[in-house]
Amino acid sequence: MQNYYEKLIGLLPKFENKEFYDILSQCTEIEVVEKGHCLINFQSSAKKLFMIIEGAVITDFVGSNGEKRTIMFHTEQFCPFFKSYDVFFQHKHSCYEVRATEHTVVAVIDFEYFYQYILQDIEVLRFYTHATEQLFLITEQLRNNQLTLTSEEYLEWLYEHFAFLFGRFPVQNIASFMGITPVWLSKLKAKLFS
Numbered sequence: 001m002q003n004y005y006e007k008l009i010g011l012l013p014k015f016e017n018k019e020f021y022d023i024l025s026q027c028t029e030i031e032v033v034e035k036g037h038c039l040i041n042f043q044s045s046a047k048k049l050f051m052i053i054e055g056a057v058i059t060d061f062v063g064s065n066g067e068k069r070t071i072m073f074h075t076e077q078f079c080p081f082f083k084s085y086d087v088f089f090q091h092k093h094s095c096y097e098v099r100a101t102e103h104t105v106v107a108v109i110d111f112e113y114f115y116q117y118i119l120q121d122i123e124v125l126r127f128y129t130h131a132t133e134q135l136f137l138i139t140e141q142l143r144n145n146q147l148t149l150t151s152e153e154y155l156e157w158l159y160e161h162f163a164f165l166f167g168r169f170p171v172q173n174i175a176s177f178m179g180i181t182p183v184w185l186s187k188l189k190a191k192l193f194s
Contacts, residue, residue, distance in 0.1 A: 004030045007053050008107045011076070015123055023117045027110040033100050039108075040084050040098035047087055049111040052080040055104025056168050060097045060176075068097065070176040072139065073169055078162075079135050083111065101169055151180050155188050 008030070009021065030053070033039065039050060042062045050057075052074055059072040059082060074082050084094035088111070118124045145157050155178065158165065165174060175185040 004032075004053055004105050005107075007105075008051065011051070011053065011080070013127055015121075015127075017121055017123060020117070020121060020124055023114070024109070027113040029108045030105065031108050032105050033103075035100055035102050035104075037104075038097060038099045039106060040082075040094055040096060042095070042097045043093040044084060045087055045093050047083075047111045049081065049083045049109040049114065050098075051107045051109070052076045052082075053105040053107060055106070056101045057082070057098055057104060057106075058101055058169065058173050060099070062095055062097055068176075069179075070173040071096075072142075073165055073173075073177070075164075075168060078164070079138060081131050081135065101173070146178065151178060151184070152188050152191065154178060155185070156192055159192070 005025065005028070008028070009024075015021075031039075033055075039057060040046075040048075040059075054076050056073070056075045058070050059074070060068040061071045062068050072079065072082070074080060082098060084096050084098075086092045086096070087094050118128055141161075146154055149157060158174075158178075171185060172182050175182040178185065180188075
């Protein structure tokens, strides 16, 4: 596990205040999970912040009728931080389910403890704020293009900007994310690449 913790440190910027690394090690557990493992369960109330060290996960929104829809993708290079935002900001049980789509290693951070520290360290707070803003910017890009483009145009846009998604994530999750069926996605791909 020490090797994974060192990989985690390597993914972060070099912070001047070395106390940060001691605090991080005190509030972080490394989890190695296999494909299909749930990291955040529907109706969970745990305030944990996750960072992917290696692997991939999807976030599904679970509707009031129990239907799941993929709303985000995460890898070690793409939006590696995730948490259940409704638990954090609305103090509700999670409406989300986050699960690994391949062998995945994550840092699981006790956010309450960690947040008290970062409020006192402007350098780490800047990094956390920037990472959060990046996630929201990407989410907005994805959502706005989905709302304004046809399915065919959106698929083309996804390939142009986020082609790696198609090599890392299951077709059914990409189709769910786009709001179409896997069969329709297959037809659109055939048309796009013909």
